[in-house]
Amino acid sequence: MANKVLVFLEQRNGQIKKASFEAAKVGAELAAKLGIEAEAVVIGNEVESPEKVGGFGIKKVTHLKNALLENYSDAYKELLTSYTNEINADYLLFGNTAMGKDLAPKLSAKLDAGAAMDILAYEVEGENLKATRPVYAGKALINVNITSAIKILSLRPNVFNAGEATTDTAEVTVKEVEVTELKTKVTELKKAGDKLDVSEAEFIVAGGRGLKEADKFSLVEDLAKELGAAIGASRAVVDAGWRPHSEQVGQTGKTVSPTLYIALGISGAIQHLAGMRSSKYIVAINKDADAPIFQIADYGITGDVFEVVPALIEEIKKVKNG
Amino acid sequence: MKIIVCVSHVPDTATKINLGADGKSIDNNGVTFVVNPYDEYAIEEALKTKESLGEGEVIAISVGPEVNKETIKKALAMGVDRGILLKDENPRDSLAVAKALADEIKQEGAELVFFGKQSVDYDNSVVGQMTAELLGFNSVSVVVDFKLDGTNIVAEREIEGGREVVETSLPAIITAQKGLNEPRYASLKGIMAAKKKPIDEKPAAEAKSYVEVVEMKRPAPKAAGKIVGSDASAVPELVRLLREEAKVI
Numbered sequence: 001m002a003n004k005v006l007v008f009l010e011q012r013n014g015q016i017k018k019a020s021f022e023a024a025k026v027g028a029e030l031a032a033k034l035g036i037e038a039e040a041v042v043i044g045n046e047v048e049s050p051e052k053v054g055g056f057g058i059k060k061v062t063h064l065k066n067a068l069l070e071n072y073s074d075a076y077k078e079l080l081t082s083y084t085n086e087i088n089a090d091y092l093l094f095g096n097t098a099m100g101k102d103l104a105p106k107l108s109a110k111l112d113a114g115a116a117m118d119i120l121a122y123e124v125e126g127e128n129l130k131a132t133r134p135v136y137a138g139k140a141l142i143n144v145n146i147t148s149a150i151k152i153l154s155l156r157p158n159v160f161n162a163g164e165a166t167t168d169t170a171e172v173t174v175k176e177v178e179v180t181e182l183k184t185k186v187t188e189l190k191k192a193g194d195k196l197d198v199s200e201a202e203f204i205v206a207g208g209r210g211l212k213e214a215d216k217f218s219l220v221e222d223l224a225k226e227l228g229a230a231i232g233a234s235r236a237v238v239d240a241g242w243r244p245h246s247e248q249v250g251q252t253g254k255t256v257s258p259t260l261y262i263a264l265g266i267s268g269a270i271q272h273l274a275g276m277r278s279s280k281y282i283v284a285i286n287k288d289a290d291a292p293i294f295q296i297a298d299y300g301i302t303g304d305v306f307e308v309v310p311a312l313i314e315e316i317k318k319v320k321n322g
Numbered sequence: 323m324k325i326i327v328c329v330s331h332v333p334d335t336a337t338k339i340n341l342g343a344d345g346k347s348i349d350n351n352g353v354t355f356v357v358n359p360y361d362e363y364a365i366e367e368a369l370k371t372k373e374s375l376g377e378g379e380v381i382a383i384s385v386g387p388e389v390n391k392e393t394i395k396k397a398l399a400m401g402v403d404r405g406i407l408l409k410d411e412n413p414r415d416s417l418a419v420a421k422a423l424a425d426e427i428k429q430e431g432a433e434l435v436f437f438g439k440q441s442v443d444y445d446n447s448v449v450g451q452m453t454a455e456l457l458g459f460n461s462v463s464v465v466v467d468f469k470l471d472g473t474n475i476v477a478e479r480e481i482e483g484g485r486e487v488v489e490t491s492l493p494a495i496i497t498a499q500k501g502l503n504e505p506r507y508a509s510l511k512g513i514m515a516a517k518k519k520p521i522d523e524k525p526a527a528e529a530k531s532y533v534e535v536v537e538m539k540r541p542a543p544k545a546a547g548k549i550v551g552s553d554a555s556a557v558p559e560l561v562r563l564l565r566e567e568a569k570v571i
């Protein structure tokens with residue numbers, strides 16, 4: 001019999017991540033299906049409003065607190081392992097973020113638990129858990145059965161919609177924990193500016209070689225600004241040095257699943273599609289009606305980006321101003 | 323110093339994937355297999371580290387069937403000193419692969435091991451971190467900058483919106499991300515020399531798999547999109563659709 005679902009809440013700078021609220025929502029649903037309890041745990045120093053996780057269906061959250069836990073370190077995996085054992089949790093949920101991707105496999109090894117990473121869907125089948133995940137850069141999907149006693153799931157961000165939080169709050173228990181010497185610790189955070197990262201953004205405006213030159217990328221920036229979107233880029237423009245690698249979407253860049261992905265002057269090579277095909281809505285603007293991007297776009301305009309995008313910015317301004 | 327690099331043998335990212343007859347895997351017919359691209363960064367970093375220390379040995383290990391030797395040979399041609407194939411003709415889950423690797427790394431007594439950040443077949447991104455935990459090693463994943471000073475390590479890893487600078491020490495596992503270095507090409511001399519380098523072959527340590535593939539399928543095709551129109555005249559209709567149909571703006 002299953003016993004308990006534990007959701008790991010990731011905080012950075014004391015803020016709980018959106019991907020964690022998605023995991024909380026799924027955790028609460030999974031527990032309901034199994035007829036067991038779900039709770040959450042957050043590791044950090046000061047954490048802003050962990051009770052908010054109650055709005056996504058989790059009633060109890062434990063904050064493992066110590067000033068040394070402000071940034072990610074090896075203490076996270078140790079604390080999470082002992083907490084999992086303490087409450088006897090057998091389902092562990094993570095958001096598939098940079099931290100989740102590092103932590104989940106470590107827990108898998110420590111707890112001798114099977115892990116399904118980057119999942120898009122799951123089903124409960126008796127004692128087994130079936131999960132669906134992309135393989136071969138999204139060219140195929142697999143269904144996997146996890147058969148170990150403890151099961152670990154890492155959820156692709158933006159796929160499981162957390163929806164609006166209800167006003168319910170979770171009961172928060174703060175536990176001051178002891179942290180001995182850290183063996184692997186983050187000593188500095190180098191931000192790539194104040195920009196929104198593509199892997200976390202709800203809206204993305206991405207540009208490709210159709211923008212013609214680095215300076216003209218300002219068109220992408222303008223539209224992104226109008227929409228509050230993150231900026232993405234094809235490998236062609238990253239290789240050309242117009243944009244940093246951190247903005248590259250695709251097989252050798254980032255995998256994204258925003259609500260809206262607007263591709264400007266991007267042909268839609270298979271390696272680019274690999275990174276963005278799970279976006280909810282895809283808009284393509286390209287002057288070549290045969291460009292492969294149109295095969296996966298929900299809405300397309302054939303035309304010159306230099307003509308269409310300024311008009312698009314104007315139109316969005318117009319509708320926003322009522 | 324003894325340095326290990328773990329390599330996997332995967333379909334070239336540009337190849338078309340066809341589903342196999344068993345409904346659980348791909349059809350290997352006509353598929354070109356290559357060294358996992360991220361493992362090339364791992365191999366390069368292992369070689370660079372040995373070169374900067376001025377001494378040592380680099381060993382490439384792969385878990386899998388006989389054909390994985392192709393990938394080990396490529397590593398040898400790039401400059402790796404010797405190879406080990408931990409043979410298993412049957413597929414294993416990531417944790418079972420990690421257990422085989424951990425077992426061998428322990429026997430070799432290596433304290434620095436490089437992995438790729440991800441195998442581009444199953445895209446798990448886990449084997450390095452799992453192996454580190456099984457061995458009790460420190461680890462840093464998705465590394466784009468690596469410095470070793472004595473037994474101390476300063477590495478930078480990619481995270482959302484930037485990088486984390488991480489300090490740790492040996493024994494350690496590093497998983498390599500694109501940007502860490504520029505992998506060297508195998509020279510003709512390297513390819514010739516590789517022919518004389520040994521590849522040890524032994525059965526992979528037994529381990530149970532907990533994650534079992536029950537079905538492989540194609541993603542549901544996206545419903546045919548619509549071309550809203552051409553040129554700027556189509557913009558008002560696009561915005562209307564985004565507001566009223568997709569309800570995103």
Ligand SMILES: Cc1cc2nc3c(=O)[nH]c(=O)nc-3n(C[C@H](O)[C@H](O)[C@H](O)COP(=O)(O)OP(=O)(O)OC[C@H]3O[C@@H](n4cnc5c(N)ncnc54)[C@H](O)[C@@H]3O)c2cc1C
Pocket residue numbers: 207208209210211233234235236237248249250251252253254264265266267268269270271272275285286287288291303304305306335336
């Ligand atoms: C191993 C490997 C990994 C790769 N990984 C990635 C990856 O992670 N991400 C990635 O993006 N690519 C990747 N690629 C590269 C990929 O194959 C393509 O080369 C790349 O995506 C092309 O970028 P692009 O669409 O910007 O350029 P192009 O293919 O040159 O397309 C430019 C498009 O702009 C259109 N255009 C031109 N002018 C205008 C205009 N004025 N108005 C409107 N449209 C215009 C053209 O019709 C064309 O469709 C990888 C390749 C390999 C081999």
Ligand SMILES: Nc1ncnc2c1ncn2[C@@H]1O[C@H](COP(=O)(O)O)[C@@H](O)[C@H]1O
Pocket residue numbers: 328329330331358360361364383384385386416419423436437438439440441442444445446447448449450
């Ligand atoms: N069968 C294998 N043999 C040796 N190393 C492997 C194997 N599978 C994965 N690895 C290593 O683990 C890394 C991450 O793989 P994965 O977790 O499968 O995405 C790869 O880049 C390799 O360095």
